[in-house]
Amino acid sequence: MAKLLKAQRMALSTNYAVAYAVKMVDVDVIAAYPITPQTHVVEKLAEFIANGELNAEMIHVESEHSALSAVIGAAAIGARTFTATSAQGLEFMHEITHIASGMRLPIVMSVATRALSAPISIWCDYSDIMNVRDASWIIYFTSRAQETFDTIIQAYKVAENEKVLLPVMVAYDGFITSHTYEPVDLPDEEEVRKFVPKKVTWYTLNPKKPVTMGPVGPPDWYYEFKYQQVVAFENSLPVIKQVNDEFAKWFGRKYDVIELYMMDDAEIALVSYGSVVGTIRETIDELRKEGIKVGLLNLRLFRPFPVEDIKKYLSKVPIVGILDRAISYGAPYGGPAYTDIASVFYHERERPMLVNFIIGIGQRTILPDDIKFIAKKLKEYLERKHVPHKPIFVGVRE
């Protein structure tokens, strides 16, 4: 029998941190196909199984489409499951992502975000994850190894909650976050297992109580099942916050659906997600020295979109720059996060000026100078009381 790990601090890349988290929740079935930059997650899990440290079945599937399909089959029996992918892999299993959520199975998937082909790129941006935002999965954005480790554990608790029963994606920067080693405090494995005990709260295939899963939903019925998913999303936000609180009580680290830095007196707010928030935080310190009152709102939860939190922390800020790491081609005014935030404020009396900046496409490096440029541009727009009505593409060569 596998020996359970004791609390310790390790130097781990986020990919390896994900593998440790998945091991610690006592996953039953893993099915994944390698794709850069996710590969290490699955390699580490294979190592754990090979050494007898993790009692799980690893299905060496022949594609990502089969990976998510196999995991659906396993979850349908009541197993705790996991898969991981990026970009093209996520697109290949795209069809199945809608099915996983439509069948209300609590699958957890980690995504090392990567730019979508064409041209082929193995490097980071959020185009892959933005392409599945309507697939009815809960989507977390993390930016650090510890945070990702903690979020994976929470993801299982949220997914398997009776009122939720939706699959969950935890997305983090490919390469920048996935491959960077950081210190990670691993809790006692036994404590983790107690935090996410196994209880099958969903319908399963059981000869003793036969059910039919995945039937045809004719027009008289389909809508109702989709509405149930809408309700599940409404239920999920309080559950996510509750799990955040419980995690803080058990393991001492508190997370929220958004993270704030110097927002108390900010005149200019920068909203973003992923590792760039680290660069933004450091640059804010420098900008503050120059007297520019900038703050950061790190968007940690993308679906369900944390409407009330966004309203609470941004409505009184005069101008907000939303830094999207993905392009929504042909969209009216800007990238995905911008569009969501603009929707939030459309009906509000108190609303900030909003400007969209597109950054880091295909892992185009974002330097502190770029953040300064953005902050200064926002200052300019604030003074002129006028914003551009289209996104500003930072870093692209003319």
Place this chain on the structure above:
Amino acid sequence: MSSLPGWKRIPIGAVITEPGSSLKYKTGDWRVMRPIIDQEKCVRCRTCWVFCPDGAIMEVKKPYRTKAGREYDVSYEINYDYCKGCGICAHECPVKAITMVEEVK
């Protein structure tokens, strides 16, 4: 509006929790021809029951004595609630004990 149950009352994920609920859907009205089994000619070989794609032929524990004096302890009966009138039973019956007649209401 419809009298069908709403999203609050149906199991999530479109799971059908009642096995064999298709029994509530009577496909018998698809029929244009209906099979009639002549119990006198039937030799209880099971062929019709085996080949019916709809399970619309029932093997019932109804003993039967033919006029010629042969005794059987089962009989085969068409379940007209579901029989679609495909005609396989009549065509395959080795003793031509089943005839297809026009379905008239």
Place this chain on the structure above:
Amino acid sequence: MKSYFKSLKDLPIEEYFVSGHRLCAGCLAGMIMRHLTKVAGPNTIIVNATGCLEVATTIYPYTAWRIPWIHVAFENAASVASGIEAAIKILKKKGVIREEERINVIAVAGDGGTYDIGFQALSGMLERGHKVMYVLYDNEAYMNTGIQRSGGTPLYAWTTTTPVGKVWKGEMRPKKPIAEIVAAHKIPYVATANPAYVIDMVNKFKRGLEVEGPAFIHVIQPCVAGWRIDSARSVEIARLAVLTGMWINYEIDHGEFKVTTRVPKRKPVKEYLRLQGRFRHLTDKDIEEIQEFVNKEVERINKLVGEEVIGPVVE
């Protein structure tokens, strides 16, 4: 060949696939499923790919299945089945499911979901050696979407995507030898079966469920709507497929090849072809070509077996 069932009387009475489904009148897929589920019994999980069977038997809120059943998508019956099989294995190891509990995992798909779109998933499942029985019900075209050709459509068959006109005369290619491709994966059991030969078919289902790894049963299924046949004659046509040598019932059990339905006197192929509207356009020359094709195949099989298991054509 293992003989678990010897006569029709040996078939269990209990129905696990019930009436009220919406398969066409005369569709033998229904009959095949009745017997598959009788053989497999209630401790079975069916993984069904998108297709006629799936769509006609599970229209919410109606289901014709009295055993656990899951449908996910068109091309992944084999992957979903792999996931279920692996989950059962690990849950047994972890004591969540009792070790002695026997649960059959059966993937059921049509020729669309097997020959073509589902081919990758099938090959993966076979290569990984999951203990899953895969039953292919082959009606030789994508019937559910309206009779379009598939990799299993036979030469010269009319379909809506290989129609008969001035330039084309139906399907231009012969059937992909799916059972042979599957057998090349060296799995413990591969068999071809025919619903007209019920005892042979159910024995093969049973054997497939017994073996210690993947099993593949390729069942021919005449389609009333797609083959343009008289619904009452669907079993007769299935029988003629064997009697003309156009379909050969065989099994490969741990590498040992055996023809399980001998045909001492073969009927000419035209007796099979002329009953089907999809072959109505065939000229005598076309029929001769098909006859030659069958003759060669029969010769190959007889040579492989080392005995004349399929005899000559006798008018």
